[in-house]
Every structure is written in C-alpha cells, then in structure tokens.
Amino acid sequence: xxxxxxxxxxxxxxxxxxxxxxxxxxxxxxxxxxxxxxxxxxxxxxxxxxxxxxxxxxxxxxxxxxxxxxxxxxxxxxxxxxxxxxxxxxxxxxxxxxxxxxxxxxxxxxxxxxxxxxxxxxxxxxxxxxxxxxxxxxxxxxxxxxxxxxxxxxxxxxxxxxxxxxxxxxxxxxxxxxxxxxxxxxxxxxxxxxxxxxxxxxxxxxxxxxxxxxxxxxxxxxxxxxxxxxxxxxxxxxxxxxxxxxxxxxxxxxxxxxxxxxxxxxxxxxxxxxxxxxxxxxxxxxxxx
Amino acid sequence: xxxxxxxxxxxxxxxxxxxxxxxxxxxxxxxxxxxxxxxxxxxxxxxxxxxxxxxxxxxxxxxxxxxxxxxxxxxxxxxxxxxxxxxxxxxxxxxxxxxxxxxxxxxxxxxxxxxxxxxxxxxxxxxxxxxxxxxxxxxxxxxxxxxxxxxxxxxxxxxxxxxxxxxxxxxxxxxxxxxxxxxxxxxxxxxxxxxxxxxxxxxxxxxxxxxxxxxxxxxxxxxxxxxxxxxxxxxxxxxxxxxxxxxxxxxxxxxxxxxxxxxxxxxxxxxxxxxxxxxxxxxxxxxxxxxxxxxxxxxxxx
Numbered sequence: 001x002x003x004x005x006x007x008x009x010x011x012x013x014x015x016x017x018x019x020x021x022x023x024x025x026x027x028x029x030x031x032x033x034x035x036x037x038x039x040x041x042x043x044x045x046x047x048x049x050x051x052x053x054x055x056x057x058x059x060x061x062x063x064x065x066x067x068x069x070x071x072x073x074x075x076x077x078x079x080x081x082x083x084x085x086x087x088x089x090x091x092x093x094x095x096x097x098x099x100x101x102x103x104x105x106x107x108x109x110x111x112x113x114x115x116x117x118x119x120x121x122x123x124x125x126x127x128x129x130x131x132x133x134x135x136x137x138x139x140x141x142x143x144x145x146x147x148x149x150x151x152x153x154x155x156x157x158x159x160x161x162x163x164x165x166x167x168x169x170x171x172x173x174x175x176x177x178x179x180x181x182x183x184x185x186x187x188x189x190x191x192x193x194x195x196x197x198x199x200x201x202x203x204x205x206x207x208x209x210x211x212x213x214x215x216x217x218x219x220x221x222x223x224x225x226x227x228x229x230x231x232x233x234x235x236x237x238x239x240x241x242x243x244x245x246x247x248x249x250x251x252x253x254x255x256x257x258x259x260x261x262x263x264x265x266x267x268x269x270x271x272x273x274x275x276x277x278x279x280x281x282x283x284x285x286x287x288x289x
Numbered sequence: 290x291x292x293x294x295x296x297x298x299x300x301x302x303x304x305x306x307x308x309x310x311x312x313x314x315x316x317x318x319x320x321x322x323x324x325x326x327x328x329x330x331x332x333x334x335x336x337x338x339x340x341x342x343x344x345x346x347x348x349x350x351x352x353x354x355x356x357x358x359x360x361x362x363x364x365x366x367x368x369x370x371x372x373x374x375x376x377x378x379x380x381x382x383x384x385x386x387x388x389x390x391x392x393x394x395x396x397x398x399x400x401x402x403x404x405x406x407x408x409x410x411x412x413x414x415x416x417x418x419x420x421x422x423x424x425x426x427x428x429x430x431x432x433x434x435x436x437x438x439x440x441x442x443x444x445x446x447x448x449x450x451x452x453x454x455x456x457x458x459x460x461x462x463x464x465x466x467x468x469x470x471x472x473x474x475x476x477x478x479x480x481x482x483x484x485x486x487x488x489x490x491x492x493x494x495x496x497x498x499x500x501x502x503x504x505x506x507x508x509x510x511x512x513x514x515x516x517x518x519x520x521x522x523x524x525x526x527x528x529x530x531x532x533x534x535x536x537x538x539x540x541x542x543x544x545x546x547x548x549x550x551x552x553x554x555x556x557x558x559x560x561x562x563x564x565x566x567x568x569x570x571x572x573x574x575x576x577x578x579x580x581x582x583x584x585x586x587x588x589x590x591x
Contacts, residue, residue, distance in 0.1 A: 181330040184297050185392075187317040188324040189344035189399055199347070203334045 090167025150232030
C-alpha cells in the first residue's frame with residue numbers, strides 16, 4: 001500500500017497503470033477506445049476531412065465572413081450566459097429539492113427532466129408562443145418596450161430552458177451527500193449562513209457545478225430545434241451558427257457547412273477542455289483527485 | 290442535548306443559561322460554543338491551518354484579528370494539539386486521531402465559553418482512544434475550558450469527568466462525581482447501568498432477602514415484596530463454607546480478563562448469571578459449587 005499524496009505536477013499521467021487487485025484495464029480501455037472511435041471520433045474526423053477540402057485558408061475565409069462571425073458570436077455568447085444563469089438557478093433548484101420536504105416535491109423533481117424529454121421543436125414553439133409580443137409573458141414586457149421572442153433574448157431563454165436539468169442533476173447528488181455537520185460546524189464557529197455557503201458549501205459543490213455548466217454549455221451551443229422557433233433568425237442579430245450550417249446544407253454547400261461546423265467544434269472543444277482543467281484543479285483542492 | 294446547548298436544535302421548553310445569562314434564544318453563531326463532532330466535520334478543501342483559522346477569519350471586520358495575529362494563534366493551537374508539522378496537510382491526509390485533534394483546535398480557536406464534545410473518540414480504535422483521553426484530560430487541566438463530553442463509554446465518562454450526568458430516555462437520572470454515581474447510585478437505572486451490574490429479581494421480607502431458592506438475612510429498610518438486586522463483580526466474594534448468610538452458586542464458565550479472571554456463576558435456575566472477579570492465581574472448575582458472601586447489597590424497589 002502506498003499513501004496517496006497528491007503531487008503538484010500535472011493532473012494526468014501517460015504511464016500505463018500497473019496490474020492491480022481490480023484487473024480489467026486492458027479490456028475496458030480497449031472497449032472504451034473502440035466505442036469512442038465509432039461513435040465520436042470517426043464522425044468528427046469525417047467532418048474535418050470534408051472541411052479540409054477547402055484547405056485551412058478556405059475554412060478561415062468561410063469562418064470570417066461577417067455573417068458567420070456574427071452567428072458564432074451569438075451562439076457562443078448566449079450559450080455561455082445561459083450556462084452561467086443555469087448554474088445559479090439550477091443550484092437553487094437542486095438545493096430546494098434536496099434540503100426541504102414539501103408537498104409536490106416529487107412532481108417538481110420529475111418536472112426538472114422535462115426539457116430532456118421534450119422534442120426541442122415543441123419546446124421552441126411553446127416558448128415562442130409564450131414570449132411573443134402577444135403571448136402571456138411577452139405581453140407583460142411589451143409595454144416596457146422589451147421584446148423577447150425573435151431577439152437574442154429569446155435565444156437566451158430557450159437555451160436556459162434546455163440547459164437547466166444538466167446543472168440540477170449534477171449538483172443534486174453531491175448536495176444530497178453533503179454532510180450537514182460540516183455546515184453546523186461552520187455555524188458554531190461563528191460564520192453567517194452566507195459565509196458558510198460561500199466558504200464551505202460552494203467549494204464542495206464546485207466540481208459538480210462545473211460539470212453541470214460544461215454540459216449545459218455544450219448542449220446550448222449545439223441546440224437547434226428550440227432556438228430557431230423563437231430566435232427570429234435575423235442575420236447579424238439573432239441567427240445562430242447551427243442555423244447557418246443547415247442553411248449551407250440546403251444550398252448543397254457541404255464544404256462551407258463543415259467549415260463552420262469545424263470552427264464550432266474547435267471553439268467548443270477548447271471551452272470544454274478549459275472547464276475540465278478547472279474542474280481537475282478544484283477537485284484536487286478537495287483532496288480526492 | 291449538546292445540540293440544544295449549541296443552538297443547533299430548538300428546545301421544546303426550559304431555559305439555557307451561560308454563566309447566568311439567558312442564551313435560550315441566542316442564534317448558534319453568537320453563542321461562542323466549541324463543538325467537536327464524532328465524525329470530525331472538518332472542511333475538506335482547507336488544510337489544517339485554514340481549518341483552525343476559519344472561526345477567526347469569518348468574524349466581522351471589526352473584531353477580526355489581523356492576519357499575523359491569526360497566524361500566531363494557529364501556530365499556538367497547533368502546538369497545543371501537537372500537530373505543528375502538519376499545518377499544510379489536507380484533512381484527507383491525516384489519521385482519525387489527528388483529524389479529531391484538528392477539530393478540537395478549530396473549536397478552541399474561537400475561545401468558546403463552553404466546549405461541547407459529541408462522542409469525539411467514538412470512531413477511533415481503543416489504543417488511540419486511551420491516549421487521546423489522557424491527553425484531553427491534561428489539556429483540560431491546562432486550559433480550564435468548561436467542557437461537556439457526551440459518550441456511551443462509561444469507562445471514558447468516569448475517567449474523564451469531574452461531574453457525570455447519566456441520561457436515560459432524555460432525562461437526567463443522576464448528576465454527581467464519579468465516586469457518587471459509582472458508590473451511591475440514585476436510581477435503579479443508574480445502579481444497573483454503571484459498573485457491569487447484573488439485575489436479579491429478589492423477594493424481600495422483614496430482614497430477609499430471597500434470591501430464587503436461597504435466602505439470607507440482611508437489614509434493608511425497604512418495604513416487603515418484589516425488589517431488584519444489582520450485583521457487580523466486586524460485590525460477591527468466595528467464602529469458606531463456614532458461618533451463616535452464605536449463598537451457593539454453580540460455576541458456569543471461567544474466562545481470563547486482563548489481569549484477573551472472571552467467573553460466571555448461576556445462583557439458581559431461571560436467574561441471570563452473575564460474575565465475580567478472581568485473581569489470576571486462583572481458578573475454578575466448571576460445574577463446581579462455591580459459597581459466596583454478598584458484600585454490598587444494592588437494592589431498589591421494583
């Protein structure tokens with residue numbers, strides 16, 4: 001037995017694990033790799049191959065046309081904002097669901113998953129109807145001159161809707177397991193509820209919270225169905241990148257479509273990698289890396 | 290009860306006084322209690338020093354000590370709990386005994402008015418428990434914090450405490466020094482709980498005590514009728530079969546226990562077996578009949 005002392009080095013290692021009392025590395029690693037290749041890596045490679053017909057210059061030219069740039073900006077900025085908003089509200093929902101017992105809790109708990117289950121187009125149509133200037137909620141904002149549907153605000157609302165379950169479902173189990181005594185210890189030491197939450201609870205939740213944010217963000221970037229119904233899809237204002245891809249496909253411009261897709265892929269991958277690294281760091285702070 | 294004193298639970302009635310000051314409705318964080326939990330409840334993402342400093346760092350700016358002062362206090366407390374070299378370790382890298390000492394230092398950092406220990410050694414193995422118990426007593430004598438220590442281990446309670454309170458079903462049965470609760474148990478519950486006592490159903494008549502088929506003459510001062518006799522291992526001795534007022538018993542089993550030998554005896558069919566202690570030099574055979582003298586009759590009406 002060796003004592004695990006987290007090194008300050010890199011969080012990963014390239015060494016092949018030594019044989020252990022729990023064998024199975026060979027077969028599980030092989031299976032995981034095959035599976036990932038078939039389902040994820042090969043399709044992505046084909047995508048890049050398609051785009052590479054244009055060459056790096058070609059991709060760059062397609063990606064930097066003003067309309068594509070504007071769409072990419074709309075996609076990634078609203079997705080990031082929606083993921084952050086979900087982080088806050090998702091955590092509150094998870095908190096309420098785990099900490100309190102009230103009538104209807106089970107129903108609420110089940111309702112959290114609905115955005116998972118609903119065909120996204122249905123969600124989009126429902127949201128568009130609600131937030132349209134003559135819809136129930138849209139009408140409330142109309143007198144203030146705020147338009148929600150058919151603006152980037154509408155996209156944002158659709159993305160919040162579809163991303164919420166990711167944060168709730170990742171944070172909930174961690175919160176469930178969180179030892180109440182640790183909060184009580186903090187209170188007896190003189191901390192306010194706010195201090196307890198910020199200094200003790202939040203750091204413990206942060207790895208799960210980051211996972212939730214990453215998932216919600218990734219989902220939001222790729223979302224198409226619900227957004228196109230509420231976005232209005234005006235070029236340079238409320239047009240998302242996936243819509244542009246579909247538009248290119250409809251014009252049989254496969255290379256152009258895959259060029260935009262490749263750029264999205266690269267940005268998403270960089271963002272998720274960054275979140276994962278952040279997560280590895282915060283997990284190591286908890287001493288269970 | 291500790292949770293009531295700490296303010297983690299709300300009492301259904303009564304008042305809570307700290308030095309005569311009413312603290313019944315004081316919120317937890319204003320009570321200045323030091324609470325040590327059975328399962329440590331350390332902050333996993335803070336190292337040892339940050340854990341100890343926590344109570345000082347969360348104070349409002351007005352009463353918060355400077356960061357040099359906090360560092361000094363932490364070093365002092367680390368010294369006190371003998372963990373000076375481990376300030377930068379995370380709780381996951383410490384043993385159970387070390388973690389509990391960190392928890393204690395963390396509780397002491399806020400200069401509590403009362404220190405509350407909730408079975409602090411419950412999750413530790415016997416050797417560590419014994420060492421920590423001695424160390425805690427020593428620490429208490431040096432720092433003089435009023436300390437409330439909850440345990441299910443009566444040996445621990447009797448060894449550590451100046452005053453022991455015995456609780457049963459949420460009520461205090463007796464409060465007293467270890468000597469008082471051992472020598473003059475106030476209720477049948479205490480008599481049965483403390484000192485490995487065995488409860489025997491007995492019948493009392495005037496100056497007579499009847500245990501199963503046997504009877505001896507004693508002065509008891511209780512009304513006649515059914516009663517409970519509590520027998521500890523030290524209450525019975527082997528006697529030569531001369532003289533009167535002896536009980537006879539049959540040896541059921543003999544076990545070695547620490548420096549002495551334990552002999553389990555039956556005083557009659559259907560009665561619980563009682564135990565006596567013999568020095569390791571003597572022994573008894575299984576099935577042997579022995580004569581016994583009852584030294585201390587602990588009788589309670591039942």
